[in-house]
Amino acid sequence: MRLATLRHHGRTRAARRDGDSYVLFPHSDVGTLLGDPDWRVRAATGGGATVPVSEVDYAPLVPHPNKIVCLGLNYASHIAEMGRDVPAYPTLFAKYDGALIGARDDVVLPAVSDRVDWEAELGFVVGRTARHVPRDEAMDHVAGYTVVNDVTARDWQRRTREFLSGKTFESTTPVGPELVTPDELGDPGATPDLEIRCEVDGEVMQRSRTSDLLFGIAEILSYVSDIITLHPGDLIATGTPGGVGDGRDPKLYLGPGQVLRTVVEGLGELRNTCVAEKSA
Structure with a gap:
């Protein structure tokens, strides 16, 4: 479905x-x-x-999830371009639901940042309550998959050691357009192997495959469920591959009028125009 x-x-x-x-x-x-x-x-x-x-x-796929859990540093290519060590455990951070927008909504570029970057991601949504779920049972708790772009204000992300302030600016995170159930993608018991791509004004910036995730879907869900109970509708973003603007030389960031297109094979696409935040 x-x-x-x-x-x-x-x-x-x-x-x-x-x-x-x-x-x-x-x-x-x-x-x-x-x-x-x-x-x-x-x-x-x-x-x-x-x-x-x-x-x-399209509205955000899940407008008000109980939790939005995100992973950083979950593709080897992105870890390398950011100069970070390969993590032994999933690197987790959170967002608030005010950051979420629909698949065709405008990305609002924060007035206080000039280093707004793209991060194409595979997202999944929890379909059953999950607490201390073994890895071999974790996929039974996945309702389906979706497309996410974890648009990030890099300057705010680096103000402290914690990621959150750069990750949850108002109206910056498109999610959708659909939730695609695992049976639509083949083997429902495995992380799907899908091409993931991000374009800015038609130029491909990121291209990888979701099978290259360092921590797969089952491992992520099991790990997070050991920390806190996951509820139906909770959204988890699994991390981005290499090709972000901040990892380039020279660095590239988003500006007003640019069109951000995020595609995950078999799941659809996000197409979002970047607009400057209006003055209060």
């Missing part, structure tokens, strides 16, 4: 993609749908009115 959260008549609705249309559910968003223990059955068989794909307005 392919599920999305759409803006429709002044509110948001969860929906299932059926060919060239989306079938709307009564649930307000994908996160709310996943909170139903029978969500797979309801998502596969339920629904009402339809909206053509050509007319949809």
Whole structure:
């Protein structure tokens, strides 16, 4: 299945993609749908009115997850370009839901930063409550996959040893357009091997494969579940490959008017125009 959260008549609705249309559910968003223990059955068989794909307005896939957990330093190519040591354990940081935007929304470049960078990522969404989950059972807790761009203010990221301040600026993190269930991608018990790519104004900046992740999906979910209970709808971003602007010589950063395109094979694409933050 392919599920999305759409803006429709002044509110948001969860929906299932059926060919060239989306079938709307009564649930307000994908996160709310996943909170139903029978969500797979309801998502596969339920629904009402339809909206053509050509007319949809994507909201963030899960607008208000209980948690947004992100990984840094999870591709060897990115670790090398940033001059960091290979970590023995997943490098975790968090975001707040105010950072999230939809698949076609504008990325708002913070007025206080001139070093805003791109980070294409594979994201996954939790489908079942998870606490102390063994690695060999972890994939049973994955609802599906999505596309994320962890847009980062590098100057703020480096103000301290903690990443958060550079990672969670308002309206900077596109997520979507859909949640694609594991059975759509082949082996539901393994990290999918998908091309991941980021373009700025049509120029390819990042290209890799998700199979190159240092820590795979099952290992990430199991590890995080040992720290805190994961709930249906929680969003996890798995890290970015090499090719970020901050790792180049000379360095490159995003500016107003540039178009950021993020693609993960089989999951769809994000297409976001960068705009300057308006004065208060």
